[in-house]
Amino acid sequence: MKNINRRIFIRNTLYSGLSASIMPSQLMANDTATHSETILENKSRTFRKKRVIVAGAGISGLCCAYELMKKGHEVVVLEASGRLGGAVLSVHDGLADGLYADFGAENFTQPGYENYWRYLKEFNLTVLPYFHRKNRLTRIDGVWLTDEAQKAAYNQKVKDLGGFNSKEKEFLLANPSYDLSFLYLEPYFDTFKNEYQPFGIGFDHLENIPISEIYKQDGASKAAIATLGGSKTSALYAIWQAYIMHLRGYDKPFKLFRLKGGNQVLTNEFGRRLGSRVRLDCQVLEIVNGETGVIVKYKEFGETKEISADYMACCLRTTALKKIPIKPTLSPKKQFVIDNLAYDQTTRIVFQARSKFWLKDKLSINLTYNHPALTHIWQVADEVATERVSLMAKAPGGTNPLRTLEAFKEFYPGNKSNIDIEQVLVKDWSSDQFVHGCERHGFGDLGELSKFWPHTTTPHGRIHFAGAYADNRSWGMEAATNSAIRVALEIEKA
Amino acid sequence: MGSPQVKIRLPQDTANSYEWNAFVRYSIDVLDTIDGASKYGEINEGEVFLEIEFIPIENAEELVEKVLKDRLKKAKKETEHMGLALMKNSTCFGCHADKATHTGPSFSEIADRYENTSTHIVSLSNSILEGSKGLWGNTEMPSNPDLTVSETEQISKFILEQGAKKNNWIIPGLEGTFRIIEKPKNIEQGFYILTASYTSTSKMRGQDSILLNIR
Structure with a gap:
């Protein structure tokens, strides 16, 4: 059934695309009438093939181009760098025995990432569970604590603060302590009509009120107020984000996954299907949004070229957009987003070791160091059949990886002489020419949300904006695929 | 040569x-x-x-040429600030820019908060050496133990001087885009x-x- 649909669809696409202007509509109708699919037949009458320039071959650009291509539109993807995938980067080179590591987007969840999962099924990709938060040890004030010990410390803190009230205690019988905020946020959820619209539903005034005030107002105990915090977080933002999490099921314990061979397998699959529609080493320089189309100036191996189309799907992060003049100029609200959106700056450091040395110390390697040169470390690519291991470490942008190694050794909770690390690789996103930074920051400060939302996602004439930054939650690959599909639909309907 | x-x-x-x-x-x-x-x-x-x-x-049309000539001559003679030279060799520009806010605060934001005094130069220099957290939102700044105290003081001086200049911008890199200011009254x-x-x-x-x- 699927195949037949697809064949009819391609034929219809060809008719409308090649000869829309010269072929009388009756003739087209007669031809398609021989097929039984009336829905598709109708589609063929109204279908108008659009020429779309997609800027950026990160996951959102590739996903958006793939969706548009499937709908029968003509796409050209312009990518400034020499590779596909952007912030999705799986590195194999430099690691022994087939080991690899995701230097960029690291995992996805279930529940959640619904659009992302659809592609994994469509392309039949192998998904592996990811346990990098299991049996974790955390270094706090120089002492290594298990999750249980941290929980005990948390319980003691709550006790010292006078304990939770009966309503909170009852809630926590059925829910984990990190979900306590939902007790106070959930009553607001029913008011939302659309997960993309936090405004105009009677909560606008909450943008300038800290969420801690809401907890107080709704009768939270002193202990709950102290542990939940939020004195600087806008109540509207907190409620909206909690609502989205609730909608996607993140408010219950969720599982983490990654792709076998690295998350770049998916962006590679998009790229393979798009073929030569993706042009690498083509950096967008200027965009003109005209009445009837868009004109893009770009640079290919130093030579300035021009291309025009009906629409643009702009899938560049704002750090790249800052450098691209757009004519006519963007609205002040849109320009504000581009000028002010901030991103996490992370350095990813990968250690290759000769063995699972931590097992000699009866330890987990899921370690949270909380050190200036090493925040977390965990094992990656553990399914590769070798004695060797690859470990992923995170540090702030600009960190020297050898300092990370030194910190790892110095504060390692087992016997240092067991450590058999033999190789150090690094990817500092804060110094990447095209993918400057990681996830975007939230808009949670008081009075900030209306400066960024919904302008982050609004189109500018024929230019539509997608990317991991351009969705209602900043979880990279989910936001990238959601926004890419949104833009493909916007252009389809335009 | x-x-x-x-x-x-x-x-x-x-x-x-x-x-x-x-x-x-x-x-x-x-x-x-x-x-x-x-x-x-x-x-x-x-x-x-x-x-x-x-x-x-x-207004003064006749002065235009002279002003510009003097300014251009000055530009040709200028040498690089020691602090800027040090910053180029470090990772500073990954997160900071002169007048634009990236992950870390801009030089102008820093100069707005801290006057160019010896006390502020010392405290800023410490932040660069040891890193900081919580001073500008939740973002963490890494430590820079490879620099010396006198080097970080040079950098601090440059940040405070450059950040305070209102009609002057510095942008690193071989290509880019900037926006001309709005027409002053x-x-x-x-x-x-x-x-x-x-x-x-x-x-x-x-x-x-x-x-x-x-x-």
Whole structure:
């Protein structure tokens, strides 16, 4: 059934695309009438093939181009760098025995990432569970604590603060302590009509009120107020984000996954299907949004070229957009987003070791160091059949990886002489020419949300904006695929 | 062995004349006998800077030429601030910019908060050496133990001086875009002086200055 649909669809696409202007509509109708699919037949009458320039071959650009291509539109993807995938980067080179590591987007969840999962099924990709938060040890004030010990410390803190009230205690019988905020946020959820619209539903005034005030107002105990915090977080933002999490099921314990061979397998699959529609080493320089189309100036191996189309799907992060003049100029609200959106700056450091040395110390390697040169470390690519291991470490942008190694050794909770690390690789996103930074920051400060939302996602004439930054939650690959599909639909309907 | 050749390039269609509030896209060509050519990716982008200065012109037409000549002459003689030279060799520009907020605060935000005093230079220098957290939102700044105290003090001085300059911008890199300011009240015309510079591996400095007419 699927195949037949697809064949009819391609034929219809060809008719409308090649000869829309010269072929009388009756003739087209007669031809398609021989097929039984009336829905598709109708589609063929109204279908108008659009020429779309997609800027950026990160996951959102590739996903958006793939969706548009499937709908029968003509796409050209312009990518400034020499590779596909952007912030999705799986590195194999430099690691022994087939080991690899995701230097960029690291995992996805279930529940959640619904659009992302659809592609994994469509392309039949192998998904592996990811346990990098299991049996974790955390270094706090120089002492290594298990999750249980941290929980005990948390319980003691709550006790010292006078304990939770009966309503909170009852809630926590059925829910984990990190979900306590939902007790106070959930009553607001029913008011939302659309997960993309936090405004105009009677909560606008909450943008300038800290969420801690809401907890107080709704009768939270002193202990709950102290542990939940939020004195600087806008109540509207907190409620909206909690609502989205609730909608996607993140408010219950969720599982983490990654792709076998690295998350770049998916962006590679998009790229393979798009073929030569993706042009690498083509950096967008200027965009003109005209009445009837868009004109893009770009640079290919130093030579300035021009291309025009009906629409643009702009899938560049704002750090790249800052450098691209757009004519006519963007609205002040849109320009504000581009000028002010901030991103996490992370350095990813990968250690290759000769063995699972931590097992000699009866330890987990899921370690949270909380050190200036090493925040977390965990094992990656553990399914590769070798004695060797690859470990992923995170540090702030600009960190020297050898300092990370030194910190790892110095504060390692087992016997240092067991450590058999033999190789150090690094990817500092804060110094990447095209993918400057990681996830975007939230808009949670008081009075900030209306400066960024919904302008982050609004189109500018024929230019539509997608990317991991351009969705209602900043979880990279989910936001990238959601926004890419949104833009493909916007252009389809335009 | 001569100084590196530096050349500022703007899109051809604009004739160096721009409107207020317009975006200006530029690129910088660098050619050095030892380091090589930017055209072939042989030039370290971190050593290339564009300094932008706005000169308002208030009526006196006859003075325009003199003011600009003096300013251009000055631009040619300027040497690089020690602090900037140190920052280029570190990772600072990954998160900080002169007037624009990236992950970390801009130089102008820092200069707005901290006056250029010896106390602030010392405290800023400590933040650079040891890193900081919580002073500017939740973002964490890594420590820079490879620098010395006198070096971080030079950097702090540069940040406070540069950040406080209102009509002056510094942008690293071989290409980029900046936006001309909105038209100030009582001024019809102004000039932007763009000065691109490159310091070669043999510590030779080359630069190029051009004028943009803003109306």
